[in-house]
Amino acid sequence: MSFKPFADAVPHAKDRIPEENSGVEIRKTICSICNPLSHCGIDAHVRDGVVVKVEGTKENPHNAGTICSKGAASRQYIYHKDRIRTPLLKKGGKESGIFEPLSWDDALDLLADRLLAIKQESGPESVVFYAGYPKWMRPFLKRLAHSFGSPNYCSESSTCAKAVALANQLNYGTMGRPDLAKTRCLLVWSNNPFYSNTSNVRKFLDARERGLKIIEVGPLITPVTAHADIHLRIRPGTSGALALGMAHVIIEEDLYDRKFVEDWSFGFEEYRAYVQGFPPQVTEGITGVPASSIRKAARLFAGTKPAGILSGANATVHHTNGVQNHRALTCLVGLTGNFDREGGNYVVPPSYLYVSNGLITRQSQFEQSRPYEEMAPRLGQDRFPVWTRLIPEAQAMHLPFQIESKEPYPLRALMGFGLNHRMWPASDAFAETLEKLDFLVNVDLFMTDTAKLADLVLPACSSFERSELKFYAEQHVIWTSPALQPLWQSRPDTDIIFDMAKRLTPEDHLMQRGYEACVDWMLEPTGLSVAELKKYPAGYTVNDVTMPPYEKYRDKGFATPSGKMEFTSTILKEVGLDPLPKYREPRLSPADPSEAASEYPLILTTGARLPMFIHSRTFRLAWTRSLRPEPMVDINPRDAEVRGITPGDRVALSTRRGSIRVRANLTEIVAPGVVNMYHAYPEADVNQLIDPDYLDPISGYPGFKSLLCEVKKISR
Numbered sequence: 001m002s003f004k005p006f007a008d009a010v011p012h013a014k015d016r017i018p019e020e021n022s023g024v025e026i027r028k029t030i031c032s033i034c035n036p037l038s039h040c041g042i043d044a045h046v047r048d049g050v051v052v053k054v055e056g057t058k059e060n061p062h063n064a065g066t067i068c069s070k071g072a073a074s075r076q077y078i079y080h081k082d083r084i085r086t087p088l089l090k091k092g093g094k095e096s097g098i099f100e101p102l103s104w105d106d107a108l109d110l111l112a113d114r115l116l117a118i119k120q121e122s123g124p125e126s127v128v129f130y131a132g133y134p135k136w137m138r139p140f141l142k143r144l145a146h147s148f149g150s151p152n153y154c155s156e157s158s159t160c161a162k163a164v165a166l167a168n169q170l171n172y173g174t175m176g177r178p179d180l181a182k183t184r185c186l187l188v189w190s191n192n193p194f195y196s197n198t199s200n201v202r203k204f205l206d207a208r209e210r211g212l213k214i215i216e217v218g219p220l221i222t223p224v225t226a227h228a229d230i231h232l233r234i235r236p237g238t239s240g241a242l243a244l245g246m247a248h249v250i251i252e253e254d255l256y257d258r259k260f261v262e263d264w265s266f267g268f269e270e271y272r273a274y275v276q277g278f279p280p281q282v283t284e285g286i287t288g289v290p291a292s293s294i295r296k297a298a299r300l301f302a303g304t305k306p307a308g309i310l311s312g313a314n315a316t317v318h319h320t321n322g323v324q325n326h327r328a329l330t331c332l333v334g335l336t337g338n339f340d341r342e343g344g345n346y347v348v349p350p351s352y353l354y355v356s357n358g359l360i361t362r363q364s365q366f367e368q369s370r371p372y373e374e375m376a377p378r379l380g381q382d383r384f385p386v387w388t389r390l391i392p393e394a395q396a397m398h399l400p401f402q403i404e405s406k407e408p409y410p411l412r413a414l415m416g417f418g419l420n421h422r423m424w425p426a427s428d429a430f431a432e433t434l435e436k437l438d439f440l441v442n443v444d445l446f447m448t449d450t451a452k453l454a455d456l457v458l459p460a461c462s463s464f465e466r467s468e469l470k471f472y473a474e475q476h477v478i479w480t481s482p483a484l485q486p487l488w489q490s491r492p493d494t495d496i497i498f499d500m501a502k503r504l505t506p507e508d509h510l511m512q513r514g515y516e517a518c519v520d521w522m523l524e525p526t527g528l529s530v531a532e533l534k535k536y537p538a539g540y541t542v543n544d545v546t547m548p549p550y551e552k553y554r555d556k557g558f559a560t561p562s563g564k565m566e567f568t569s570t571i572l573k574e575v576g577l578d579p580l581p582k583y584r585e586p587r588l589s590p591a592d593p594s595e596a597a598s599e600y601p602l603i604l605t606t607g608a609r610l611p612m613f614i615h616s617r618t619f620r621l622a623w624t625r626s627l628r629p630e631p632m633v634d635i636n637p638r639d640a641e642v643r644g645i646t647p648g649d650r651v652a653l654s655t656r657r658g659s660i661r662v663r664a665n666l667t668e669i670v671a672p673g674v675v676n677m678y679h680a681y682p683e684a685d686v687n688q689l690i691d692p693d694y695l696d697p698i699s700g701y702p703g704f705k706s707l708l709c710e711v712k713k714i715s716r
């Protein structure tokens with residue numbers, strides 16, 4: 001196995017704790033601080049009920065003993081002083097800031113009373129059920145919402161990953177991921193696994209050693225750049241134009257897969273005519289990428305077979321033109337005949353919680369306990385009809401608008417699991433809007449600024465303190481056992497959900513049977529069960545998984561209205577949007593003539609991942625925070641120089657909407673004219689600088705990555 005040499009370099013825990021009677025026991029768990037594709041296996045070293053050390057689990061094929069800076073700080077995360085210790089009820093009005101502890105029974109009874117009363121008065125749809133970035137409780141929460149009768153289950157997916165899925169669905173009816181082990185050329189379109197998906201980097205580097213060609217697209221210099229044959233350094237927000245420009249070259253030079261296009265695509269002639277408008281020189285003018293590099297990249301990608309596109313979860317869709325940008329780039333997969341082919345972009349249906357490994361569970365049947373047709377319209381349904389048609393969730397970016405307008409019906413209560421108001425654009429305004437709800441409850445590990453807005457706060461425990469089902473792409477499956485008892489009075493999110501199901505949805509018999517029974521129900525088609533998995537604390541590698549065949553469309557066609565790959569989208573046409581993957585400038589664009597003499601001449605991109613931070617979660621941990629103690633804006637030395645800014649200066653980062661104070665990080669990582677700022681800092685929240693309606697009209701995703709700003713030195 002390719003991980004071996006690296007894994008062997010990490011001494012096994014046993015080598016370091018030689019004494020039999022040290023009192024230290026190694027308990028297997030997982031770290032769920034970061035994204036669900038990474039979640040490393042953890043050996044928690046526990047003495048007297050306390051975690052004294054953590055290491056990566058060597059026998060977990062996903063991380064093979066490795067661990068990142070966030071996971072290494074697990075003890076600081078688990079035992080942090082900000083952990084919520086008991087259920088807390090706000091006293092003395094919304095703004096009092098005073099909370100009093102109450103018992104779990106009292107808290108859940110009170111919550112159930114409030115939600116049932118609101119359901120009685122205003123209908124179940126006026127209660128919103130929301131999951132933030134944490135994912136493990138989602139199937140159960142969504143089912144609770146639907147069994148309660150509310151269509152308004154929504155999540156952080158309203159800003160993450162689903163818009164990429166949506167663009168793929170419009171083009172292909174489904175999504176294919178690069179077949180990394182077999183591909184010969186990888187077009188990495190704005191994805192930086194070195195920071196965002198560390199446990200995948202080994203596979204990436206193995207492929208590179210095998211001779212994989214890499215073309216990177218993205219405005220920043222990243223660790224991927226060092227491994228790339230070509231880096232196309234685009235202006236933020238112009239991915240669509242670049243993809244159309246590459247298509248121009250591929251079609252003009254007859255490098256496309258004629259047979260696939262003739263047999264399996266729809267709308268090619270219109271697309272071909274449209275890309276005529278993007279010759280390399282014109283594309284250079286829009287994207288800033290030299291025409292010669294565009295030609296070179298197009299030839300390398302189309303001329304190497306098989307090839308795949310690896311795109312990130314969000315960098316291409318966090319724009320007001322995001323979905324069309326992403327459609328344009330995924331068109332290149334079909335155009336070059338790489339869709340669902342060996343070594344191309346291979347379609348493996350989702351297995352469990354965002355991981356695909358060939359196993360099939362009943363997760364989606366479980367979640368959708370009642371069809372949408374039997375419920376009220378979803379939050380955001382009229383505004384984002386394409387989202388509503390293709391994504392089985394409400395669009396949470398519409399929350400502030402509907403809470404304020406009460407149209408088409410009032411939203412009165414929100415039950416959040418890891419609700420973080422700083423995820424939204426205009427986060428300051430959203431915080432105020434949340435206070436207009438009759439009842440806000442937030443379940444979190446930490447007393448966050450959002451939790452402080454709530455009427456009721458409930459303490460959740462960490463992955464070390466609970467049991468959960470974890471699927472890995474390596475066909476490894478774990479049912480974790482708690483490595484320690486929930487700290488203080490915290491509880492697993494699922495305990496809270498199942499206790500609420502007893503109170504809110506007694507007629508949902510499956511939910512009444514409890515957590516493990518529900519997991520077993522979802523696992524049924526895999527032949528696995530919780531009881532069986534419990535026998536393998538470090539996880540179980542399923543050996544006989546039959547992976548789906550390539551080119552499945554040959555039997556079934558594509559799951560699009562035309563049954564083909566759609567260069568022109570039937571669905572977009574039906575709702576009156578551009579059926580072609582049309583390029584439009586971001587709504588805030590330096591190319592806009594009215595911005596020419598603007599006070600905000602710099603392009604702002606936000607939220608490019610940093611290895612030690614994950615959204616709002618790890619700022620409070622001493623180890624991770626020490627790696628970048630203060631909020632910093634990345635600015636090119638040339639832009640700094642003309643502004644009289646020197647390294648480490650205090651600066652104001654401003655847009656038309658507002659201003660935050662940060663330090664200047666002078667770096668060539670950003671090109672001249674572009675600045676980059678990480679999101680979610682409590683003391684320097686960049687989302688306050690973004691208008692609430694700065695959203696992509698198709699997905700509803702915020703344009704987090706193409707804005708306009710200015711940076712000024714703060715004189716003392």
Ligand SMILES: Nc1nc2c(c(=O)[nH]1)N[C@H]1C(S)=C(S)[C@@H](COP(=O)(O)OP(=O)(O)OC[C@H]3O[C@@H](n4cnc5c(=O)[nH]c(N)nc54)[C@H](O)[C@@H]3O)O[C@H]1N2
Nearest residue numbers: 190191192196218220236312313315608609613614615705
């Ligand atoms: N350490 C850590 N890991 C994480 C996260 C985290 O916060 N911290 N977050 C997790 C989550 S929720 C997600 S969604 C994933 C995201 O994971 P990735 O998709 O890998 O995200 P990034 O590293 O932000 O972005 C990758 C690339 O986007 C490019 N980029 C920046 N701005 C733009 C732009 O305007 N346009 C284009 N086309 N490219 C741009 C950058 O050059 C960078 O190379 O990471 C997950 N993993």
Ligand SMILES: Nc1nc2c(c(=O)[nH]1)N[C@H]1C(S)=C(S)[C@@H](COP(=O)(O)OP(=O)(O)OC[C@H]3O[C@@H](n4cnc5c(=O)[nH]c(N)nc54)[C@H](O)[C@@H]3O)O[C@H]1N2
Nearest residue numbers: 132133134160418420423443444460606607615616679704
């Ligand atoms: N400007 C800008 N904004 C962005 C982005 C960007 O790139 N730029 N990225 C967007 C993207 S892709 C994403 S995914 C979102 C991030 O989405 P957020 O939901 O903001 O992410 P987090 O801060 O990781 O998590 C939210 C809360 O969940 C809590 N939590 C952690 N684990 C658990 C658990 O097991 N149970 C419970 N109940 N709570 C838990 C955490 O303590 C935290 O308070 O941000 C989006 N916002």
Ligand SMILES: [Mo]
Nearest residue numbers: 160161313314
């Ligand atoms: Mo995300």
